[in-house]
Amino acid sequence: MAEPRVVVYPGSFDPLTLGHEDIARRCLKFADKLIIAVAHTATQHKDRLFSVEDRLAMIEECFSDEPRVEVADFSGLLVDFCKRIGARMVVRGLRAVSDFEYEFQMALMNRNLWPDLEMVFMAPAGRYTFLSASLVREVASLGGDISGFVSAPVLRRMREKTVS
Ligand code: ADP
Numbered sequence: 001m002a003e004p005r006v007v008v009y010p011g012s013f014d015p016l017t018l019g020h021e022d023i024a025r026r027c028l029k030f031a032d033k034l035i036i037a038v039a040h041t042a043t044q045h046k047d048r049l050f051s052v053e054d055r056l057a058m059i060e061e062c063f064s065d066e067p068r069v070e071v072a073d074f075s076g077l078l079v080d081f082c083k084r085i086g087a088r089m090v091v092r093g094l095r096a097v098s099d100f101e102y103e104f105q106m107a108l109m110n111r112n113l114w115p116d117l118e119m120v121f122m123a124p125a126g127r128y129t130f131l132s133a134s135l136v137r138e139v140a141s142l143g144g145d146i147s148g149f150v151s152a153p154v155l156r157r158m159r160e161k162t163v164s
Pocket of ligand 1: 010011012013014017018019020023091092093094095099123124128129130131132133134
């Protein structure tokens with residue numbers, strides 16, 4: 001029997017948005033098991049809103065209907081994490097040309113670090129191409145309505161954060 005295809009979807013997911021969810025659900029068309037992996041160290045400078053534990057809990061809740069999705073956290077190199085868990089495929093979302101340069105650079109660096117790893121890039125549904133976790137954080141912090149951008153478990157935690 002062929003080995004199960006384990007795919008890693010890494011990111012900060014601070015918080016998980018409907019854009020992330022869209023990419024993850026698309027991955028399930030070709031992944032036997034999808035690991036949504038929350039990075040302890042952000043690769044690009046970002047202000048943190050949720051702890052890694054909170055992010056893992058909300059991702060788990062959002063995908064409680066999907067037994068093929070697992071969550072994990074990792075620190076250090078993505079390639080080392082993939083080797084450790086036996087994954088040879090990583091998925092990243094591409095929203096616009098602005099994502100391309102950074103993602104392309106990272107893909108080639110990862111290939112240098114571990115030639116057996118394949119990076120796969122996926123486009124989300126058009127309605128999510130403008131969405132980023134940092135924009136959601138910003139709109140929420142200014143009192144805007146984010147209910148169209150995140151699912152219920154995330155919205156609940158975002159509301160708890162903004163009132164506390
Ligand atoms: P963000 O850039 O929103 O802070 P992350 O750092 O958590 O998100 O990104 C994890 C991955 O998800 C990256 O590959 C990123 O390009 C992708 N991604 C983020 N938002 C979207 C979206 N709206 N549509 C498609 N891919 C996305």
